[in-house]
Structures are given as structure tokens and as C-alpha cells.
Amino acid sequence: VKITCSAPWSEPAEIDIVIGVLTATSIFVPLFASPSCFSPAHVRVRIHPHSR
Structure with missing residues (x-):
């Protein structure tokens, strides 16, 4: 599973797989x-969020 986002975000989020x-x-x-x-x-x- 690879999850990507087109824009950075600053808060944790929940996802369902x-x-x-x-x-x-x-x-x-x-x-x-x-x-x-x-x-x-x-x-x-x-x-x-993960900063590079």
C-alpha cells in the first residue's frame, strides 16, 4: 500500500484500508x-504528517 497526498497537511488523519x-x-x-x-x-x- 502506498498512500500519497498532492498537498502537505499538518494534522493527523484516519484512513480506512x-x-x-x-x-x-x-x-x-x-x-x-x-x-x-x-x-x-x-x-x-x-x-x-511527515516533513522531509
Whole structure:
């Protein structure tokens, strides 16, 4: 996973990463969290600004 931003930011932010597969026709299909659960598998990540 590579996350980029077109402009710098100064505050931490939360992003959701959804786990899935990309089909041959470029359609994203999210994977389920478990066989008995129909919610997409995801991770919430807190990111912080980074100065170079």
C-alpha cells in the first residue's frame, strides 16, 4: 500500500484500508471479514504528517 497526498497537511488523519481483489476487468471486489460475516475486511489506520 502506498498512500500519497498532492498537498502537505499538518494534522493527523484516519484512513480506512479495505482489503479486496482487483479483477481482470479492473473491478474492485472487497473481501469479507469472515465466512459468516458480510462486512468488508478493513483496517483503520491513523497517519501523521511527515516533513522531509
